[in-house]
Amino acid sequence: MIALIAAAAAASPLATAPLGAMAGGKLQTMPQGRYICSLPGDALGKAWEEIPDKDFVIDNGSTYRTEAGTGTYLLTGRQVQFTRGPMKGMAFERISxxxxxxxxxxxxPGRVRCVRSAR
Structure with a gap:
């Protein structure tokens, strides 16, 4: 019985999350919708340069999808950690x-930012 409980705990998304993600506070979810990612532009051109291969959609619960597939994420405090799927290992700071x-x-924090465009 103890081995079964230990195996179930090891399969949990929380078991694979970095300790920093778990220490961030209460688990939450991001607002649903498409997130468009970009780099800052310059004064002579566009204000932002979109990076379409980094875009993703937040679905129900703690799930997301990209052109490459689906996965899960954890939002604790201001940190979003992608735990499964094509974005596994990526982390973001929630600005708003x-x-x-x-x-x-x-x-x-790097230069890339992702902004929710619509529900």
Whole structure:
């Protein structure tokens, strides 16, 4: 019985999440809709340069989808950690309800931001 409980716990998305994600606070979900990702532009051109291969859609619960497939994420406090699927391992800082900033491998905010465009 104990081995069965341990196996079920190991299969849980929380078991595969980094400790920092779990320590961030109460689990939440992102607003549903399409998130368009971009880099800042410059004064001589567009204000933002879209990165279509980074776009994703937040579906029901803690699920998302991209052109490459579906997966799950955890939102704890201000950190969004993609735990399964094509974006597994990517982390974002939640700037506002529908705006995320991609975190680099050291957990520092990068230049890429993703903004919810519609429900």
């Amino acid at each position: 309800g529908g705006t995320l900033r991609l975190l680099d491998e050291n957990g520092q």
